[in-house]
Amino acid sequence: MSLTEFEIKNAKPKEKAYSLSDGRGLILDVRPNGGKFWVARIWIDGKEKRRGLGTYPEINLKKARELNYETRKNPLTLKSKSAAFGDIAKEWMDKMVLPTKAPSYSRCINMSLNKHILPKLKSLPLEEITPGMILSICQAIADDGYLSAAARVRQFISQIFDYAIASNLIKINPAASISKALQSPPEVHYAAITGDAQIGALLQKIYSYDGELVKIAMKISAFTFCRPSEVRESRWEEFNLDNREWCIPAERTKMKREHIVPLSKQTIDILKELQGISGNKQWLFPSLRNNGRPISDGTIRVALRVMGYAKEEMTAHGFRAMASTTLNSYEWPADVIEAQLAHIDKNKIRRAYNRSMYMPQRIKMMQWWADYLDAVRTGRKVPKKPKVTINL
Structure with a gap:
């Protein structure tokens, strides 16, 4: 019996991986981590061969059937177990990274591939x-003092092999076994100003900064505490001022999940105020070079x-x-803070509702935070925290 989009979308992960059949050799592998992989099964000389066709939902049911048809029509195009690492790395980038990851992160992966990985393994x-x-590849990077980069390179190679395993091209991930052989990078904490007086002084400097567009970008960063890329790449179409x-x-x-930021008064x-500067542009903070970015x-x-803030004192992420x-x-409440920071929730059930979770409490918290920033900037008494209850 053929699959439907509804069945595929609602296929829940189980303790062990399992498969759903669409017929004619097309199956959907559902992994314990929730990943869904299309696989084409064909038989050559009485032996089963498999080819990974990509992940769902990046590859929908209609496209998977088309790819399955092409594979069955031309079985000699099926990858053998002698597939080159470089070919699989490109396929992994095209199907797993570029459609799902932020452009900045994709560029980071591509740079690591071209600089460190492909010259040795392609x-x-x-x-x-x-x-x-x-x-050997990772240790050479670590020996130069770049421990975090070495860890990332191992992680990228490991993910490529995981993709190859899911595509039935290989059975073992050789990158998985070396994680403990590499020196762990030091835990990184972004430099940030803390303490009422110090935060007040920072806000005073921001409000007197000479450069209106950048000044407002720093204000938005402070009042919303969103990630730097989310602030600088924000578009007017994302804002509903009436609904705040x-x-x-x-x-x-x-985290590739829609995130709601309640806006204080x-x-x-x-x-x-910013609408008078860039309200007729796509971006809230357009480049002064007028290059459409x-x-x-x-x-x-x-x-x-x-x-006057050194990098050890304050950063954009700070x-x-x-x-x-x-x-x-x-x-x-820590859960309310974490939800507003858009950190991933380890609880899978709660994670599904993360978009609007704790919204009444977050609205109160964001208004209090704005009142707090005004108070420490002007030397007034810090506002009393409103009563907040959480019903789970």
Whole structure:
């Protein structure tokens, strides 16, 4: 019996992987982590061969059937187990990375591939690559002092082999066994200003900064504590000032989930001020070069340095840490803070409702945070935290 889009969409992960058949050799593998992989099964000389066709929903049912038909029509195009690493790496990029990851992260992966990985592994068959080869690549990077880069390279290679395993091209991931052989990179904390007086001084400098567009970008960063890329690449179409909401689409968020930011009264006033500057543009913060792009990722960082903050004191990403530390110190519920920070929820059931989870509490918290920033900037008493209850 043929599958339907409804059945595929609602196929839930189980403790062990299982398959759903669409007929004519096309199956959908459902993994325990929720991943769904299309596989074409054909028989050559009485032996079953498999080919990975991509992931769902990137490859929908109609497209999977087309790919399955082409595979059965031309079975000699089926990849053998001597597939070269470089070919599978490209397929992984095209099907698993580019459609689902942020452009900045995709560029990071592509740079690591071209600089560190492909020069050594590109032409090698998958089954000939050993843990020692991968360790040698990563260790050379670590020996130069780049421990985090070495860990990322191992992770990317491991993900490519996981993709090859899911496509039935190989059975073992040689990158998985070397993780403990590499020195762990130090835990990174983004530099951030904390403490009422220090935050107040930062806000004073922001409000007196010479450069209206960048000044407002820093204000929005402080009042919403969204990720730097989400702020600088924000578009007017994402904002509903009447509903006091900023809806960041899934493709622009780190976790690839739509994220709602309640807007305080102060943030609404800032945005209305900004409309007079860039309201007729696509971006809230268009580049001054008029090249159809937003401001660069270094704009706020440079502004902070101009204001006298060293990189060890404050960063563009530090507005998030500043808010998180302060809200926790004033005993706002941790779950509410984490939801507003758009951190991934380890609870799978709650994660499904993360878009609007704790919204009434988040609305109160964001208004209190704005009132707090105004208070510490002007030397007034910090506002009393409203009563917040959570019913689960």
